[in-house]
Amino acid sequence: xxxxEKVNILLVDDDETKLLALENILSSPxxxxxxxxxxxxxxxxxxxxxxxxxxxxxxxPGMDGFETAAAIRxxxxxxxxxxxxxxxxxPSETHVARGxxxxxxxxxxxxxxxxxxxxxxxxxVELELQRERMRRIERREHxxxxxxxxxxxxxxxxxxxxxxxxxxxxAIAGMDGYxxxxxxxxxxxxxxxxxxxxSRPFMEFVHPDDREATLAAMxxxxxxxxxxxxxxxxxxxxxxxxxxxxxxxxxMEERLIYAVAHDVTGRKQAEVALLAANxxxxxxxxxxxxxxxxxxxxxxGFSQALEEDYAASLDETGRRHLERIRAAVRHMGxxxxxxxxxxxxxxxxxxxxxxxxxxxxxxxxxxxQDLDPRRKVEFGIAEGIEARGDATLLRVxxxxxxxxxxxxxxxxxxxxIEFGVETNGGWPVYSVCDNGAGFDMKHADKLFGPFQRxxxxxxFPGTGIGLATVQRLVRRHGGRVWAESAPGRGTAxxxxxxxxxxxxxxxxxxxxxxxxxxxxxxxxxxxxLDGGDQ
Amino acid sequence: xxxxxIALLVEDNQDDVDLTxxxxxxxxxxxxxxxxxxxxxxxxxxxxxxxxxQHTPAAMxxxxxxxxxxxxxxxxxxxxxxxxxxRTRRLPVVMLTSSNEERDIVASYDLGANSFxxxxxNFPDLVKAVEVLGQYWLRxxxxxxxxxxxxxxxxxxx
Numbered sequence: 234x235x236x237x238e239k240v241n242i243l244l245v246d247d248d249e250t251k252l253l254a255l256e257n258i259l260s261s262p263x264x265x266x267x268x269x270x271x272x273x274x275x276x277x278x279x280x281x282x283x284x285x286x287x288x289x290x291x292x293x294p295g296m297d298g299f300e301t302a303a304a305i306r307x308x309x310x311x312x313x314x315x316x317x318x319x320x321x322x323x324p325s326e327t328h329v330a331r332g333x334x335x336x337x338x339x340x341x342x343x344x345x346x347x348x349x350x351x352x353x354x355x356x357x358v359e360l361e362l363q364r365e366r367m368r369r370i371e372r373r374e375h376x377x378x379x380x381x382x383x384x385x386x387x388x389x390x391x392x393x394x395x396x397x398x399x400x401x402x403x404a405i406a407g408m409d410g411y412x413x414x415x416x417x418x419x420x421x422x423x424x425x426x427x428x429x430x431x432s433r434p435f436m437e438f439v440h441p442d443d444r445e446a447t448l449a450a451m452x453x454x455x456x457x458x459x460x461x462x463x464x465x466x467x468x469x470x471x472x473x474x475x476x477x478x479x480x481x482x483x484x485m486e487e488r489l490i491y492a493v494a495h496d497v498t499g500r501k502q503a504e505v506a507l508l509a510a511n512x513x514x515x516x517x518x519x520x521x522x523x524x525x526x527x528x529x530x531x532x533x534g535f536s537q538a539l540e541e542d543y544a545a546s547l548d549e550t551g552r553r554h555l556e557r558i559r560a561a562v563r564h565m566g567x568x569x570x571x572x573x574x575x576x577x578x579x580x581x582x583x584x585x586x587x588x589x590x591x592x593x594x595x596x597x598x599x600x601x602q603d604l605d606p607r608r609k610v611e612f613g614i615a616e617g618i619e620a621r622g623d624a625t626l627l628r629v630x631x632x633x634x635x636x637x638x639x640x641x642x643x644x645x646x647x648x649x650i651e652f653g654v655e656t657n658g659g660w661p662v663y664s665v666c667d668n669g670a671g672f673d674m675k676h677a678d679k680l681f682g683p684f685q686r687x688x689x690x691x692x693f694p695g696t697g698i699g700l701a702t703v704q705r706l707v708r709r710h711g712g713r714v715w716a717e718s719a720p721g722r723g724t725a726x727x728x729x730x731x732x733x734x735x736x737x738x739x740x741x742x743x744x745x746x747x748x749x750x751x752x753x754x755x756x757x758x759x760x761x762l763d764g765g766d767q
Numbered sequence: 768x769x770x771x772x773i774a775l776l777v778e779d780n781q782d783d784v785d786l787t788x789x790x791x792x793x794x795x796x797x798x799x800x801x802x803x804x805x806x807x808x809x810x811x812x813x814x815x816x817x818x819x820x821q822h823t824p825a826a827m828x829x830x831x832x833x834x835x836x837x838x839x840x841x842x843x844x845x846x847x848x849x850x851x852x853x854r855t856r857r858l859p860v861v862m863l864t865s866s867n868e869e870r871d872i873v874a875s876y877d878l879g880a881n882s883f884x885x886x887x888x889n890f891p892d893l894v895k896a897v898e899v900l901g902q903y904w905l906r907x908x909x910x911x912x913x914x915x916x917x918x919x920x921x922x923x924x925x
Contacts, residue, residue, distance in 0.1 A: 519866065519868060523835070523836050523864070523866050524836075526865045526886070526888055527780055527783065527865055528782070530782070530783065530786065530865075530886060530887075530888050530889075530890070530893065531780075531782035531786065533888060533889045533890050534782070534785075534786040534789070534890040534893065535782070535786075536890075538789065538890075559889070562888065563888070566888035566889065
């Protein structure tokens with residue numbers, strides 16, 4: 234038996250000897266016997282402790298047993314406390330009657346048979362123990378319910394705090410299309426009071442063009458599906474519309490929809506502005522394409538007409554001048570085309586897939602060789618270089634880089650061009666190296682600017698747009714490009730294709746140099762194919 | 768061998784008009800070339816309405832060389848209206864323009880252009896392009912029947 238399952242028995246007798254006798258009879262590990270020598274003492278004990286039963290002598294000086302019992306019965310707490318009267322005197326009917334009418338459960342005449350007393354008390358002890366267990370269970374249940382209720386209340390209070398604090402628009406809506414609860418952000422965002430918002434079907438606030446999509450989203454919610462990142466416009470009181478992006482989940486039993494909306498009007502406006510800027514840029518390149526070429530055609534056409542129709546009036550110098558006009562026109566035509574190409578590459582949509590860069594490099598190398606079969610160039614293309622990127626744009630990158638190497642090794646008999654990959658900090662760094670003319674790193678900052686050229690046109694013709702294109706495309710992949718070179722010692726162009734940023738290494742793929750300050754790139758690590766005899 | 772079909776050149780830039788005509792000459796293509804200076808003029812000519820309303824159905828060209836950027840109505844709109852009209856919906860139309868923007872190319876073909884040619888900047892290339900154009904569209908190609916039967920004879924000019 235557990236220690237807490239010990240019950241108190243109150244023994245009341247003015248005779249110390251009789252109390253001891255009772256104690257002897259009732260002594261047991263699960264009974265705590267408390268003695269009282271008078272009625273008063275008994276009442277005091279009952280005030281302080283709970284008892285399973287009272288064994289009380291009837292004849293006591295001062296307050297007798299009956300008077301004490303009456304007092305016990307008067308108190309609510311003890312109104313039903315079992316009382317067993319024990320007395321040696323007057324086994325008369327009246328006594329017994331009085332005893333019972335006072336609510337005594339039993340009445341025992343002395344001399345008491347110990348077995349009988351023990352068994353009577355045992356019944357009350359067991360009764361009390363059961364009552365105590367019941368009380369404990371009830372208390373526990375009550376406490377459990379209470380704490381659950383408290384948790385709920387606390388959760389609600391805290392939830393309400395977030396509900397009120399949230400910058401986002403929180404709402405609980407019925408499946409009937411009405412808001413039930415909206416948080417204060419709604420009023421801050423749309424200008425309508427919660428009452429106004431709840432008084433009309435929320436569809437009325439949705440932009441007419443977005444209602445169909447919103448209905449479809451509602452259909453999903455009613456079917457028990459969650460709606461994620463749904464966008465629509467809500468009308469504000471001032472007549473404007475706010476773009477909202479929603480996450481919403483239905484609660485099927487409650488027939489409610491819990492929804493959170495984020496105001497993305499700012500982002501949308503920025504997108505629209507960007508779109509407008511892009512369209513403007515597109516219009517610009519379009520008119521460059523059309524309008525700049527038209528006069529060039531006239532210059533070239535009429536120069537030739539002059540040459541053809543008035544050849545007799547022109548001397549050798551005049552004809553040479555015409556030829557130079559036409560050469561300049563051709564070059565300008567190429568520049569315009571290159572610029573257009575660059576603009577087009579910049580706005581082309583990026584579609585990433587797994588790209589076999591080795592294969593791409595081999596293809597480009599073959600094309601270069603086919604265009605100029607007389608050249609002898611040794612290509613060293615590492616096997617199995619793959620990357621995630623846009624195949625079309627990466628092809629343009631390799632065309633430009635390998636094309637540059639092809640061009641700038643043009644004066645060498647032992648031209649060699651390599652394409653390879655190294656890793657730096659776990660991220661691939663791709664490289665195109667050659668043993669061509671190279672350049673002074675003093676000018677490296679100019680390398681990636683459009684129309685920047687580090688060689689005289691007569692030496693190496695070109696538009697100066699190639700590396701600008703490369704840089705733009707590499708950046709669009711989230712990567713960087715930089716160069717290492719020295720005059721007569723070849724050039725190495727290295728690039729990454731993004732990914733390193735996600736690893737928290739935004740600016741350190743190859744020990745320093747960024748595209749803008751390629752001059753600071755680590756010359757010591759530069760792997761440039763050595764020009765050897767140059 | 769030489770048919771006498773008319774070519775309608777829709778081009779607002781006088782330099783381009785002159786150079787194109789010169790390219791025709793260089794290639795000994797002597798078909799009449801009617802020039803329209805903007806989109807509206809082109810449609811007026813083709814629909815036999817407006818300023819050129821007096822022409823007979825016989826003057827229906829065998830080929831339209833259509834620039835894209837034109838005053839009043841642009842080339843795309845001209846093409847759209849040509850294709851929507853019973854008289855001109857089968858007319859061979861070659862877009863001859865400075866643009867090689869993908870959206871222009873796509874829009875042109877979507878609206879039923881028969882060919883798309885980017886005007887080269889240098890004249891020799893233009894001459895070559897016009898030669899191929901003339902050879903193919905004015906000589907080899909079988910033009911659609913003219914909707915309103917007529918005497919079928921065109922004027923043999925320039």
